[in-house]
Amino acid sequence: MLLEEQRFLHEDLERLEQGIADRISDEPKHIRDRLARDHQIAQFLDRISSQSSKLLSIYRDADGSRSREIQQIGSGDPMEEFYKQLADIKRFHAKYPNEPVENLERAYRPKKGPDAEAEPSIVDTMFTGEEGFGRFFDLHACHEMYLNLPNAKRLSYLQYLDSFDNFAPGAGGVKRAEKMTDQYFKYVGQLALDLETFMRKTRPLENVDKVIADFDKEFDSAWERDEIADWKREEQNGKSSSGTRQASTAEAVWCDDCEREFKNENVYKGHLSGKKHVRAAAERAQRLQGTSEENGDGSNHASKGNNSTHRLKERAIAEREFRVKRLASAMSTERSDTRVNVERKQGMTERERQQELENLFNATTTTSNSKDAEDGEDNDDEDKIYNPLKLPLAWDGKPIPFWLYKxxxxxxxxxxxxxxxxxxxxxxxxxxxxxxxxxxxxxxxxxxxxxxxxxxxxxxxxxxxxxxxxxxxxxxDKIDDGSVVQMEDAEGNVMPEKVYYDLQKQGLL
Known part of the structure; x- marks a missing residue:
């Protein structure tokens, strides 16, 4: 019956709301229990959304079946309709004698004690040992993919954690032309996917889809205005549409072909005859020529640069780089904690690392056992931690070793x-x-x-x-007018105007 299904959906929604309220009122101490609670609440919210959509479809009554059922119940003999429904129920149970009855009150109630220990947690298989239940990043696979990129800097894992979202040519060593390979495209895509997956696992109650959509919208507007760093649109003359890159000093010169900075103009002129510059200049000229040819064939289009195949590839790579930057900035706390954790583990032996990993997975069982014991008897002596030196507490609630404190x-x-x-x-x-x-x-x-x-x-x-x-x-340090004007003496020595007149007054010229 549709009315019975409607009543069941209303009860289900109320039970789900009560289950969420029961879980929010409890604040677990361990991060594993907190994540498990948040993921359960997220599942309940998804079920509320799906059940509400079913309930709305019943209320809309597009095919008129609910109206016909109400009319059928209201008209005629009520006892006859009752026995008819009873006969249908008996036939159903005769056909399915072992059909279980769903108890909604028990289904959404928080499980405690032996039932909670017997049921595996959703968080146990969600994170790797390196991630520590969502406290740290695990980018070892992305680090290996980065090291296999051609002409990439040889960075350690600790250095990679500091610069994995810095895609400038001077930071990672990968130039703009080298980013157009399939290998780099897979690397950036995998890095963005790992960060997005990590955010979904650690923040189940946030609308991650909306966050990603906002990032994409911000990227689209910045791309249309040509404001994405290191991905400026290049014209046929070899310069970007917004000018060449600014050098770090006044004497430094930036080479657009090699994407490198040189200390002064003499060094820049000396490298122009090198093989690397000649090859880079030829590749860039060929790339620009191909872009101009594609733009020339499609002159009727509104934007020439965006219609080229090369520009579309650049857009796909730039979009993934932009997403990595935004995700890394949104999870800056986890990033800094990961760096501290990697530094700490580098000073530990392999036996200490294994022991710490075992303690991490066994911490939840000890806390649950202590809670069960507290229900039966007082454990004041066990709860007291012997800490006469008042050392800081570690993640497991115990004082850190004194040698680490020193x-x-x-x-x-x-x-x-x-x-x-x-x-x-x-x-x-x-x-x-x-x-x-x-x-x-x-x-x-x-x-x-x-x-x-x-x-x-x-x-x-x-x-x-x-x-x-x-x-x-x-x-x-403001520019003095006397230092701008240059004077030359009889011997051909060039000097500022102020120095020239000072020497002339002293009779040295």
Missing amino acids: LHGLGVEFPCEICGNFVYMGRRAFDKHFNEARHIYGLKCLGITNTSLFRDITGIDEALRLWEKIQKDKRK
Whole structure:
């Protein structure tokens, strides 16, 4: 009956809402239990969406079956209709005698005790051992793919974690022309897929599809305006539509063909006769010629550059690079934690790594056993942790070893006056806080905008004096008119106008 199905759907929705409320009210301590709870809530929300759509279709009654059923029940003899429905139910159970009855109240109730331990968690098979239940990245496969790219820099895994989202030619060593290969396309696609999958696994309650759609929309608008870095549209004259890349210094020269920077013009002119430059210039000219030919054939189109096959390939690669950058910035906390974890594991032996991995997977069983024991008897003695030295607690709730406490210098206090006299324990936390929001906000309150020059400065007076000195040096470095005009003496020596008149006054010319 449609009315019975409608009633069942309403009950199912109410049970689902109650199940979500029961799980939200409980806050597990272990990250594995928290992720399992969030994934269960996400599954309940998906079921609510699907059941609501079914219920809406019944209420709309497109074929009129619900109206006919109501009319059939309301008209005629009620007892006759009742016995008819009863006979249908008996025939169904006679045909399927072992049909189980679905208990919605028990289905969505949080399971505790032996039932919860017997049922495998959805999180156990979701993450690798390196990811630590969603706390760290596992980019070893992408790192190997990066190392196999031609002309890529030989970066260690720790260095790769710092620069995997930096796709500039000087950072990764892969030039724009070399990015057009299938190998690089697979690498960037795999990197973007791994980051997106990691976000879906660690943030099940967020609408990741909407986040990715916003990234794609932002990329489309930036691509139409030709604002994507390192992917500017190239014209037939060999220059990008928005100008060549700016050099780091005034004397440096940038080579568009080789995509390299040279210290001065003499070094740049010397490399023009090299084989690498000749080959790179020929490849770039051939690429531009092919693009211009494709654009010439399709002159009736609105945009010549976007219609070329080469430009479409560039767009596909640039879109994946843009997505990697946005995903990495959205998960900056996991990225910094991954770097710290890799540094910590490099100082451990293989036996210590295996022991830590076993403790990670066994932590949930110990916590569940302790909860069951607390229900039956008091375990005040077991809950008390012996920590006379007041050492910091590790991820498992136990004090860290004393040798690790001394190694990282966690007993040394580092106060910062700019952060409001906040005290940081240990050199690592002190060095890390210069890039955090608290310290940057304190510098901005003092009127300091360039925060990168104020590392290791914690005093307000010292920071103000340094900022004042920087402003004075900028005013002094302004171009003087006397240094622009050049004068030449009788011997052919060239010098600024001011120096020339000073020497002339002294009678040295």
